Amino acid sequence: MSQTVNVKLNVNGAAAEIELEPRETLLDVVRERLGLTGAHAGCEQGSCGACTVLVDGELTRSCLIFAVQCEDKAITTIEHFGSPGALHPMMEAFRRHHGLQCGFCTPAMVLTAIAFLEESPHPTESEVRSALAGNLCRCTGYAGIVDAVLDVAGVAE
């Protein structure tokens, strides 16, 4: 178990070379090795979506992929998109529409919404709901989240 390998990643635009155990997930690595704790371990079974990051631009459950599978790939986490003093428009919209309560699902939800609008800039409400179906929220009932995404898309509710 102590056997380690070196993996080269590009994380949020910066190169990172990390010595790790092959069994470490991408979620383990971004959280524990890189301190990027905006990705959350909600189930570690691929069901809740709270650990979502982008791998080469693709929405990816970081709990279901080993870091060694991400050699030379570009990893983008929520921290790349904004910070408390410089929120991304999607983060602003979540705040404006009360699209979060506890916030545990929120970074992944925001990330998913940003990626979705890049693919589908003018969605219907139904399309927004389908796009977010893989990200579980226990607090909000989703109404504020859907409103936020539609608002950023410039679609009237």
Added chain:
Amino acid sequence: MIGERTERREDARLTSGRGRYLADHDVPGLAHVAILRSTSAHAVIRGIDVSGATALPGVIAVVTQADLDRAGARPMTHRLPLLGVLPLEWGLLARDRARFVGEPIAAVVAATRSIAEDAMELIVIDEEQLPAVVDPFVALAPGAPLLYSEWGTNEFFRMTSLPPVLGDVLATAPYVKQFRLTDHRIAALPLEGHGVQAAPDPATGTLHVYASNQQPHQLRTVIAETCGLDEQSVRVVAPDMGGGFGNKQHFTREECLTAMLALITGRPVRWIQDRTEGLISSIHSREQVHDVTVGYDDSGKVLAYRVDVTANVGNPILYFSGIGPAIVTVGALEGGYDFGVVGFDLRCVATNTCPIGAYRGFGQPQAHFSSERTLDAIAVDLGLDPIDVRRRNLLPDGPRPWITGGGARIDVGPLGPHLDALVTEFGYGRWRDLQSEARADGRLVGIGVSALVQGTAPTQYGVAGRFGSYESAAVAVLPDGRVTVAVGTKSQGQGHETTLAQVAADVFGVGVDRVTVTDGDTAQLPYGMGTWGSRTAVMAGGAVLRAATQLREKMDRIAAGMQTASAEPPTFSEIAEEAWWQTHRLPADEEPGLQQTVVYTPGNTMPVPDEHGHMNFDETFAAHMTAVAVEVDPETGDVRVLDAVLVSDCGVVINPMVVEGQHQGGFAQGLGAVLFEEVRYDDDGQPLTSTLVDYTIPEAPDVPRLRVVQRETPSAVAGGFRGVGEASIIATPAVIAGAVADALAPLGVEITSTRLHAHYLRRAIRAAGYTPDASAFASR
């Protein structure tokens, strides 16, 4: 300011991934805990061989209950103050017997979580399997396996209140109905599971604990007790929490165990519950069976109401254990109705299942489900409109407080106008027309209504034997005119950093952005009561209001004596500077500084009987009226909500956006409870729902938008607030059940259970003789 739709201050960090939840507090030398849990529902533990685990490189300690005994850990107890509760103590780990799948047996502390889990697999348990019992009625039958042989029964607690006149009224009532209603088992499932991190500080001799817990001060008390420490040598901080919903209200073995592991190993340790642990072993909720007997007259007025409650409490090893919600159920049977004579016979039954405990609503959803199903049954029986039947049974407009037979002091405003508002806003008449048209087309559309009066801001004394009804707040105005507020409550997502800032800002007349609210840290206040029971606006809001008002008055006195260069009155910051720095100029009898700590209670609760035998558990009450329209697909059993309206009266609203959010979220949870979620066991006590693939909660496409209408009847407590956090989760299961029952009435299907999941409804629809039209199905 109070009443404004202020955006939340916490959202900047939470949306950008900078929230700091339990697992986001790494410290140097942090070790990780994995807990070995029973895979048997009932077994005698003969021995535990930890040698293989101990030898694994990276393992720091492997701990069993015997090790905890040696280290001075003390047992936990349920601490229930009620007469007749059977005695029960338990270790932080199972000592010689496991009584449910998931019960903790041993703990590993290791350099990483992976090593801890590797080591866990090397522990060998020598156990003898015993027969398990899962169903409470089986558990009560003669010859059932006993969880605690020393009890001689599995009936952990029984409480009856059957007024002698109850039988007489039932015997003479024009109509009497009897039926059985079932509430199935669910789990609260905060998206962030439980977690604890504990670190001993050798310099000060204190133990610093982070815990994802709704009641940090009480957890401090319980950790101190179980670890043999003084209360002042434990500091508990609840950081950002990824939800709680009551699931993080109890004080668990794991929280105390992790504290003991820090003391035993002398290093910082962290335990993070994984999802399967959460689903099988943290806390389940709701499972009850109600045998209802109701007597009523021609008008639909209830004359007598008896509910015999059988509550499955699992293995009741929970501080203020699973009987707490059941006690609230039998205290809330009438809700906002006058049912004449009310009685109950409550049995709380131990089984080889996960402990039952708190989930948002805490016993009230079951009471409300029964009262609403009962009124709907009366309406059907007499051919009356369910709205009219509710009007006939709602509490009259006066007097207030309305004092129930048991002593509850209900202080809601007139209920009729709320029901009128519901009828109007929902478009009740229009929906009945649409329903007729749909039925003519062979579609199954139904309408459900619910009238809820809910006790809010309860005392915990009744179910915990201590922890009275109050809240603490410390408010200060700093020399630069910034305001700090510390409270003994703990937001799990409710937005208290914003709403309590609004309360202080309102008093001081400053912007909300000048107020900083902190909560959940035992170092900030001597004691606090945490957040649960729809209490924070009432209790912490009231405490902040009191403290800020006292400071505001002091500032006015200081300002009156201040000399300013111009004719302008001194600014807020100038007064603050004067109070802290120019103390020689203050009025002679004025203490320097601007800080005020208040321990506040509205003073309305009576957790022990007065001379009339009356008890009142709630500081104030709230009123909520709900209506939904649904359509049921007879072929799939799928329920689609077509419209949903909630008329909300939670007194003075601090932030309408937050109130609406509470309602939307509670609605989603209530809908999930009846349409998607169920904790299931097989007959041997093996859990069948241990992942989010088996235990399914609503996704974005599943939850329709709830239309919320806010009305305000101020309460008499400070600020005029009433609690709001639980209303829609209490109302929703009942109102959806009512609508489904109405939809399926033409098929002769009766709804007597909260199980409205598609597969159950489909089965019931087929059992009622409905045969799907295969050609129609094929042409879809």
